[in-house]
Amino acid sequence: MAELSGKRVTHVITGLGDGGAEAALVRLVLADSANRHSVISLMEGGKYAPVLQQGGIDVASAGMRRGRSGLRDFLRLRAMIRASRPDVVQTWMYHADLLGGLAARMAGVRAVVWGIRHAEVEDAARGTRAVLRASAGLSRRVPARIVACAQRARDVHVRAGYDAGR
16 A cells, blocks of 8 residues: 555544544544545544544534434445545444445545454444454455554454454
């Protein structure tokens, strides 16, 4: 994958509420002036949406609702990604990895980077475990790279079926 210098990077995250991944995203995009960042949240607003906007970052919501989203919402997400004309799509957390990754690839983006933020998969809710299994199966085709927060997180996800080479 090419260097990111001067690239348009669209981040897709499940939500922008109070959490570790959300805070890391905010720190990253506000500290990186070499690239042009935009953020798409699968769900509405949250604590960090105004923080990002005050920092000059474009923030949009796909308007998805927990457990109630369908094809129309997915197609809206794909259109939003396409409209942002990204060089790279970075996804954050399982639902955004799966939905954002698929939408980005369908929008013609080849440089998709999934983000793994933790190593505790056994405690995940049943729906999240299903998303994890689907992502493991697609990890050979959707992301160009997978970034893990720690070696243990990488190892746990490889054991769960994620492509070790990505």
